Amino acid sequence: MRYAVMAAGVLVALAAGGPAGAQGDMIAERRAGLGGLGQTMEAVANTVRSGGDTRALVPRIEAMSAFMSTLPNLVPAPSLTPPQAQGTNPGQTRALAAIDANRADFQTRANNMQTAFATLRTAAAAGSISPDLLRSTGGTCGACHQQYRAR
Template sequence: MRGWMMAAGAVAVLGMAGAAVAQDVVAERRAGLRGMGQTMEAVAATVQSRGDTRALVPRIEAMSAFVQTLPNLVPTASLTPPQPQGTQPGQTRALAAIDSDRAGFQTRTDTMLTALASLKTAAESGSISPDLLRSTGGTCGACHQQFRAR
């Protein structure tokens, strides 16, 4: 009897640890996506003002590094459901569709990495066209349409 109680206690502790890990992943994912949005805003402001885009290269590289980790930042336990939907701590807008279509999510990730590589090349040359910026933003938006709740 005592062994069963200890096993049940261990399972409960692991369950709580899993929930804490899921919340940490949600916070990390949210911070990374927020950073991507801020970088895209900075790129847009620089393009609009016809500024030199070379200074944006490190930020674009950071976006690429984050996007490479993104598939690992969406474990099943961090998706809606089972997490309550929203933007508060412990909540997420990432849809469970990610889990049911991991291959599609990976394809979107790869497409974003390709778009960011083009954006980086253009930034290194000192000139990002408005069309390239729109195209890159569209790549972000395509993932949102399929895998993010509004």
């Protein structure tokens, strides 16, 4: 009997921790993806500045486009921060609560990034990313940051 009660307690604890653990996984996946996006943009910028071959960047750009297709699903409401400085609650990030109120716009901005990455990918494959295209792609990233990321 004592073991049955302990086993039931463990199951309840695991069930209660499941969503929180899943949220933590989503946040970790989001952070890793956004970090990779920043690293890819930096690699593209460095390659363009140095006049290097952009064709080698195609797989990284494709990976970032694929990540952007998943981003809207990686932003659970409990991880969002009120429009203040970085949240202090466990699991809070610099993603603003405005995302939850404007999910359709957030999805549109993620779609815009996928489109920008498709254009960047095409130019990279041709070996011809221009500084203007790079700025335009960065501006598409920045438009989301201005609206949905705490400073």
